[in-house]
Amino acid sequence: xxxxxxxxxxxxxxxKVQSAPIVVAADGSGAFTTVQAAVDxxxxxxxxxxxxxxxxxxxxxxxxxxxGRPLVTFKGEDADPAKTVLTFDLNANMLDTNxxxxxxxxxxxxxxxxxxxxxxxITFENTAGDKGQALALKxxxxxxxxxxxxxxxxxxxxxxxxxxxxxxxxxIEGRVDFIFGGSTAVFDHCIIHSKNGGYVTAAxxxxxxxxxxxxxDCTLTGEGAPAYLGRPWQWDRGRNAMVAFIQTKMGPHxxxxxxxxxxxxxxxxxxxxxxxxxxxFQSLDLDGKPLDISKRVPWxxxxxxxxxxxxxxxNILGGSDHWNPTSSTEAx
Numbered sequence: 545x546x547x548x549x550x551x552x553x554x555x556x557x558x559x560k561v562q563s564a565p566i567v568v569a570a571d572g573s574g575a576f577t578t579v580q581a582a583v584d585x586x587x588x589x590x591x592x593x594x595x596x597x598x599x600x601x602x603x604x605x606x607x608x609x610x611x612g613r614p615l616v617t618f619k620g621e622d623a624d625p626a627k628t629v630l631t632f633d634l635n636a637n638m639l640d641t642n643x644x645x646x647x648x649x650x651x652x653x654x655x656x657x658x659x660x661x662x663x664x665x666i667t668f669e670n671t672a673g674d675k676g677q678a679l680a681l682k683x684x685x686x687x688x689x690x691x692x693x694x695x696x697x698x699x700x701x702x703x704x705x706x707x708x709x710x711x712x713x714x715x716i717e718g719r720v721d722f723i724f725g726g727s728t729a730v731f732d733h734c735i736i737h738s739k740n741g742g743y744v745t746a747a748x749x750x751x752x753x754x755x756x757x758x759x760x761d762c763t764l765t766g767e768g769a770p771a772y773l774g775r776p777w778q779w780d781r782g783r784n785a786m787v788a789f790i791q792t793k794m795g796p797h798x799x800x801x802x803x804x805x806x807x808x809x810x811x812x813x814x815x816x817x818x819x820x821x822x823x824x825f826q827s828l829d830l831d832g833k834p835l836d837i838s839k840r841v842p843w844x845x846x847x848x849x850x851x852x853x854x855x856x857x858x859n860i861l862g863g864s865d866h867w868n869p870t871s872s873t874e875a876x
Contacts, residue, residue: 563594565619570601579607579618579630588612595619598666600627606634607654611685614658620665625694625715628666630654631680635672648700652682659685659707667694670701674719679703683727689869690714697722698739704729704757705748708861710869721746724777728755730857732870734762738797741769743804746777749786749821755860756786756821763830766797775804776820786821790852793828800839817843825852 566582567574574597576582582596593615600622607630609616620628632653640646653670661683672678677700686707694715695702701718705725710732716723717737724746736744736759744764749756776783783806802824805816822844827835837846847855858868 563592565595565597567597567599568603569599570603571599574599578605579603580605583607583609583613583616586613586616591615593617597621598628602629602631604631604633606632606652609654609656609658609661609685611657611659614685615660616658617662617664618666619663623665623692625665625667625692629669630666631669631671633671634678635670635675636677637675648677648679648703649682651677651700652679652703654681656681656683656685656688660687661685662689662691663693664691665693667696668702669694669696670698671696672698674698682725683707683709687867687869699742700724708863708867710857710861712870718742721775721777723757724748726750726753726756728753728860729757730860731757731759731762732857733760736762736764738764738766738768738771740767741771741797743772743775745774745785745787747774747785747787748777749784751784751819753786757788758855758860759787759789759792760855760857761790762792764792764794764798765830766795768797770799771797772799772804773802774822775806776816777806783816784819788821788823788825788847788855789827790825790847790855791828792824793830793832794835795830800836802837802840803844805841805843816841820844823847823851825849825855 568576568582586594589612595617634651636648638646654668668681670678670680680695680697680701682703684706688709690711692713697718699720701722703725704727709729712732714734719739719742721743726748747756774787776785803822825847829835857870
C-alpha cells in the first residue's frame with residue numbers, strides 16, 4: 545500500500561515534568577531551614593505535584609499544610625524515619641494569647657488540611673508527655689498517604705478526622721485514644737504500641753460512613769497496664785464508631801474484653817451494639833497462634849471469611865474516584 549505524505553502537520557507532544565524537589569536542611573545547606581518555609585514557598589492553589597525533601601535532623605516547629613496546597617510530599621532523605629523528626633510540644637491545657645486553653649484542636653505539631661498529601665521516612669512527634677491531649681499529627685485532607693513513618697506521643701497522638709488515608713509500614717505509639725477521629729483509614733502492616741494501658745482507638749465514624757479504621761496484618765505491642773482496642777469518641781454525639789482488626793497480632797497487654805463503651809456517669813451508653821461497629825478476623829498472639837477471644841464484649845463481632853475478604857484496600861478507600869494508594873509509586 546502506498547503511504548500518502550502528510551504535509552503541513554505539526555504534532556506537539558506535551559510532557560508534564562514534576563518540579564525539582566525543594567530541599568530543607570537545618571544546617572542551611574538546602575533552600576530552606578524549616579519545613580514551613582518550604583510549604584509557604586509553594587504557590588497557593590497550585591496543582592503541580594511538589595516534593596519537599598527533608599534532610600536528617602530534628603525540626604522543632606509547628607507545620608501546617610493548608611487546603612490550598614494539595615499534592616505535596618514530605619520525604620525524609622534518609623530511609624530511617626528516626627533520622628528526620630518534625631516535633632513540637634503543645635498540650636490542650638496550655639493557654640493561648642487570650643489566656644484560654646488551646647484545646648485538643650490547637651495542639652497538632654503537624655496539621656495537614658490539604659488533599660493528596662504524602663509523607664515518607666518521617667517521624668511526627670509531640671513531646672508534651674502525660675499532660676492531656678497533645679497531637680503529633682492531624683489530617684483532614686482526602687487521599688493522604690504515609691509510608692514508613694513514625695507517630696510519637698502520649699494522648700491523642702494521631703488524629704485522622706476527615707477524608708481517606710492510607711498508612712503503610714508505620715509505627716504509632718501512645719496511651720489514651722492515640723488513634724482517633726472520623727476518617728476512613730487503612731493501617732497496613734503497621735506496629736501499634738500502647739504505653740501503659742489506655743485505648744488504642746477512639747473512632748467517631750459517622751453512622752452513614754461504611755468504614756472507619758481498618759487494621760490489616762498489623763502488630764499490637766504494649767508495656768505497663770492492660771489496654772483496650774478502642775472506645776467510641778464523642779459520647780455526646782451518639783458514640784458511633786467503626787473499627788476492624790484483620791489478621792492482627794496482639795500482645796498480652798490487650799484486655800480480654802477488647803472494647804470499652806465509654807460510659808459516663810449520668811450519660812451511660814446503653815446500646816453500644818447499635819452505635820459501635822467493632823470487629824475482628826483471625827486475631828493472633830505475637831507468636832502467630834490463634835488468640836483467645838472468648839471474653840470479648842458481646843456487642844463486638846468476629847467476621848466470617850467472606851466478610852473479611854471484602855476489606856481490601858481498594859474496596860475500603862476506593863470511593864467514587866477509585867483511589868488505590870497501593871498502586872502509586874514512591875515520590876522521587
